Amino acid sequence: MRGSGEEPPASVRGLSSVESAPAAPKPAAPKSAVPRAVPEAAGRVAGGARAGEGPRAAEERPLDVRLVGPAVVVWGLSAALLPLRGAHTAWVLGAAGGAGVLGLGLLLGRVRPRLLAALLLSAAAAACSTGLAGAALTRGPVPALARSGRPAAVRLTVTTDPQRRATDGNVVLRGVVDAVADAATSAPVRVVVRGPAAGEWLRLLPSTQVAVTARARPVPPDGPPDIAATLLTADQPRVLVGPDAPQRAAGALRSGLRQAVAPLSEDERALLPGLVDGDTSAMTPELDEAFLATDLTHLTAVSGSNLSIMMVLLIGRASRARTPERGGLAARLGLPLRAAALAGALLTAAFVVLCRPDPSVLRAAATGLVMLLGLATGRRGSPLPALAGATLVLILADPALAHSYGFALSALATAGLVTVGPRWGEALRAAGCPARLAEPLAAAAAAQAWCGPLLVLRSGRLSLVAVPCNLLAELCVAPATVLGFAALAVAPLWLTGAQWIARVGAVPVWALIQVARLGAALPGAETDWPVGWFGAALLIAVTCALVAAAAWLRRPLVAAFLAVCLLLVLLRPPPLARLATGWPPPGWRLVACDVGQGDALVLSPGDDPGTAVLVDTGPDPHAVDGCLRALGVSTIPLVILTHDHADHVEGLPGVLHDRRVGAVETTTVDDPPAEYARVRRWTAEAGVPLIRAVRGERRALGALHWEVLWPPDPSGEGVPPGPNNASVALLVTLPGLRMALLGDLEPPAQQRLLGAVGPVDVLKVAHHGSAKQDPALIAALHPRLALLSVGRGNRYGHPAPTTLRLLRSLGTTVVRTDQQGDLAVLLTDGALAVAVRGA
Template sequence: MLLATDNPRHHLSRLLAAVLLTSAAATTTTVLHTADLHQGPIPALATAATTTTAATTAATTAAAAEPTAAEPTAAEPTAAEPTAAEPTATELTVDLTVAGDPRGRTAHARGTAPAQALLTVPAVVDRVGATATHTPVTVLVRSQDAGSWRDLVPSTRLRADVRVAPSDDPSRHPSAAALLTAHGPPHLLAPPDLPQRAAARLRSGLRAACDHLPPDTRGLLPGLVVGDTSRLPDDLADAFRATDLGHLTAVSGANLAIVLTVLLGSAARPGTTTTDADGVIGTVGRGGLAGRLGLSLRTTAALGTALTFVFVTVCRPDPSVLRAAATGLIGLLALATGRPRHGLSALAGAVLVLLLADPLLAHSYGFLLSSLATAGLLTLGPRWTATLRARRWPPHLASAVAATAAAQAFCAPVTILLAPRVSLVALPCNLLAEPAVAPATLLGFAALAVDPLSRPAARFLADLAAVPAGWLVTVARHGSALPGAVLAWPGGLPGALLLVVVTVALCWAAPHLWPHPRPAVRDSTGHTRFGRRRRRVLAVLAAVLLAAVLLRPPALTRIATGWPPPGWRLASCDIGQGDMTVLPVSADSAVVVDAGPDPKAADACLRELGITRIPLLVLTHFHADHAEGLPGVLHGRAVGAIEVTTLDAPPGERARVTHWAASAHIPVVRAHRGERRTAGPGLSWEVIWPDEDAPAADAPGPNNASVALLATVGTGPDPLRIALLGDLEPAAQAAVLERGPPPGPVDVLKVAHHGSANQDWNLMAALRPRLALISCGAGNPYGHPSAHTVTGLRALGATVLRTDRNGDIAVLGTHRELSAATHPHPPRT
């Protein structure tokens, strides 16, 4: 993937430069349009303003692009995996000012490492030693030090001991010049200022008012209102991203627009000018509370400005919030001076001013996406609305579909740079969510404002807000649960450009597939009979095709992809750096050995195999790369029991497995050497390890406690013999052979520990496999599989297949006629 090698900031700055130039062109058009149609500035001043704007655009573009050229392109340590000692890092004592709220997150597990709780704190370094500076950074705090950092409020001044390394992960730290790893608690230099203390009090009050709500709603409502996602469940956050509803928890222009609409009213109210193709979003009139109270234009603008500053303080000055606030302030300035409010002019002016004030915003995906979404709403939105209404769509539905589609069309190519996927449910999910956003936001803001006066009243308002917020949760969870909700897409700049081409092609083709009614042969309603029949047929075909893509029934998927092949006896799933093996019992039932590191990948593989029932799930040991995908295996499937090893280590991951099993009411049993089981007429197995009688010193550690199986697959006189060795290392492998009887020879071997160099070759010689399967992730940091192991297996006469190169692997045939099929695919994670 290009994202792994290219620096996405280069792509981001290029795209932002293009947006700036487009905005400048739009500003030119609207300024001249204003001069001609609204008796505004004289043409000479309009021309001068146009020239100045274009020049400023060029200067800002250059300023925004310049820092990007200096960015390092080499891979650096990321926040997900802080290291104890890095040769390129520098230890310093710095004075810094907290610039945002500390945010907790869970680092993705790698290999045997359990998930880690981390804290990230946006800050600005004010001084390094005797040198004054003003450098935005992100401070990473490990879990053991998080207690002293978690409750910090923006504007707090601190002194901290840190280790410095360049930040090369713009998706996580878009406006940070460096990543600082904190060591120990900070020393307070100055408390936060009064506005930030008041904002923190309001935010904590909203959280307290939501404490009694269900976990999903409790986590979502503060995020929806003020962008506080500290309690948003990880799986719900994933669901919002999969359905492209993540913008709801990233406070943006929509939130501010809802608040200002209460004050100013809608631009589409009677007597005002609606948004047109040129971006006119209102006239000098106003409605809302201001209109009802008869407030003057200047008073209304002053109140709107004060409300905007309060909004930014409470919701924090994130890039998308700043863009929305700047655009709104320019509109309020136009209101105060009695001039028309032009959307494109306000957007272009806001982008230019903010980038001149802070060129590092050119590195912010949030800022770019907010600008693009607004540009889409102001340009394509009105035209697409008119097009749909001309085709007899209801006005409200046409407006909603056009606005959502326009924002998606502008933003989707940029999101490819962040994650190479396209959400196929984004449009319907956004449409379903739209009616609930405004009520939930307004009721949430009401709870926020009322809490300092009355906590019971705030709780009551939070209960009311929980109803529409619960609907948003339902839409996100059900939308993301559809098998075809997300489509893998090429990554990097080529993938973004490909999506632009596809979007333009669809926009060109849509009018031809759904034309205006022909002027000839009209019926009594004014429509042509042929046109109506054609539209109905197209609508039915589109609905059937969309249902097939989203639901992906296994029978249809098998016809389309040829996977899994008929008669498969074993499947090794490509789930990244981990293990997951599937032994079929029937068409929709299988015994699963290990769950891999990622729930989405595990669920996707089982879904493609058509597995809905699992009589037994075996977790060979409690390392994250074998057990963390358990929720994905359980998702939508009936699981009879979970069998685990005899060693409860590591305890954290073991506790997570126990919790997941208890939540799903699934019994957990222990595996013992010598245990024999069957599942259906064609699958039986024996547990050949662990041995509770083996001294711990002979084979210590979770890897050597892995459950190892010797399975027989198939009926008749010619079944397959399969050995699954978990992550056994040489000490335990040697003990398996010593305690006999010899487990080999076998037809198929799942090589231990992802093909690492730690193998007991006496056991390998005894097994003498004909086919060796290695499950490992592409580009994994451990060097798996070892070239020495691959060479040794081939020397024993084995054919070696590996998931990092071959994708999913299916074993077919019998002992006499053994074969394998592979299924390459884009990464599922």
């Protein structure tokens, strides 16, 4: 036998490393349970280990971070300069020129700080592109039309699918103005279509050119950073040029899928198109909230993960792309690597056209194309440089992406998958976790860790079920997506066959919906977290501390203790929750829920803590559901909707879910009609009767009594017009307590209540404390306590300073949901008191 130092025989010396692999096999990296464990079109779609290197070798190579710095500089500087919107274009371009000259000088001078040169050049490019983009949005005929306020003939190219807004029935879309009157231009705008003509706009496809008469409205300082104005019109579109061939084909495919899923139940019919082509027009608010609470919202609309799945089917796992064992349809057809990469590029382009160029789709497509280029040229694939390079190029091309929430979530999730995901997976395997579970669990945890700070920065909520729900969702998404694409492809040829495919695809879609709903139904599915930059920094610190303590947390007793604590937090038994939080306070009589810019008031009958009457539901199903859960309310004999504006009724699905509701009472005016139609549909689906409030109506529940003060019969003379003036106003009495709840009444209706009610202890100030108050009525009510249900940083300026001064001049104590959170009114030893939660 030959010793270890002897030369191998000639018959072996001529073999490649791949061919000699059977003699000394390397352990293969564990496969994911489903294809979707592949990072979003990044690390495993195109590129991987070199020939002869196993997947584990690819994972062990150090990360290539050379493009990360320039990408971060471009992103950060573009985000900082976007709000300027061309106001300081000369200064910005001058600074860009200076940075560019300095960076180029460093680079050409062959000095060592090449990284500094790259960062300076990146900053110069970002400042230049953002400055020019801002200048283009503030100059030209479209901004001038917005400043004038006059109507004009506009020629427009549609760039997005028109969508009907549920709140007011208007149709909203994006487009590019090609001309105003006879002045040529190219200005991106948002279009809002009102009136009967709105339905005609819904038939338009992207790339259609139309003519219309419209007014332009300037973009507010906090408005979208990528449009020059908002166009308002009530005209029917006059089509000048129809959609191009790719858009016609994509429109036909999307329409075919809608027909294929038509026989399915409502939830499956809504979600399957969203998974396949990004069509979320049929998603219900209740289903949206379930996915939001479990951090599964990336699944309700198409994203890079869908492209990953299709790429795996075409090319196979990237770790085997340059080995004889490479998989995928391309290998089965005998296509070489370059032809497979070209096929992947064509698939990516078709995917973007079909699913529309949303920010997350663009990010995934650009990253995938960079990886495919590496595959075609024989270069070693590396997902992090591909992600950084794609991010840099996209933001330079469209600086508005720097402010895109969807783009940021997509990029951060992918960054987590390709940086810490493999290392966490290896750590889990080393700790004894089964290999098939370790990889998807590490991927879900990594994506959540990277996206969590951005989520709390925006919402101030932290999902405690996100990782397990995402892990379970992995089992459903891949088959649902593949079957959905199959139905989409078959529908134009054989609709009946496509419908049967959709029925099969509805099974994993149903399972996915159950995961979201069961996770969201847990009382502790979400927890409040400090909002803003402090909350994001705190979450980063907590995550780092948990990672650092991972070895200590693996001890059996510690792990079991933490598991029990997590279970208690998720289930939140009412006695334990009250003991831990002090909420709700004993003896509460009324709670004004912090639901943002809207109203949701809970009235207790005093004898049963699980029963209450609800006045309005706010704009957010999740917010009102969380408030009711915290109060332990499971039975609501009556829900009173003061009027049909979205900030008072859109939360109704969250109230109806998993609660016994006796009836829903509405006002006498069905305005806006679209919102009332939604209320009618929600109540019909829940089997809850819908009744009308009648002036003078008196009801009682336990110690709780209330009387309807307003509105009168709308057919009577002198009734003030408008939905706000049709608000249901109530006089509520409890032992030792009188409360007036005025909905959104405005002065014409408020004046009609003078003499109908005397002094009260508590006043729910009308219309969120707007300036539209009747001083005589407030003086007659002379409340001791005023409740203001208002959203933080709302764009309406509520509450108005004049209203606050009026209340305080009467000696009234004012409390606000935007500053104190949930507000509980109670009597303590006969004295009026307020307890707060979420300050």
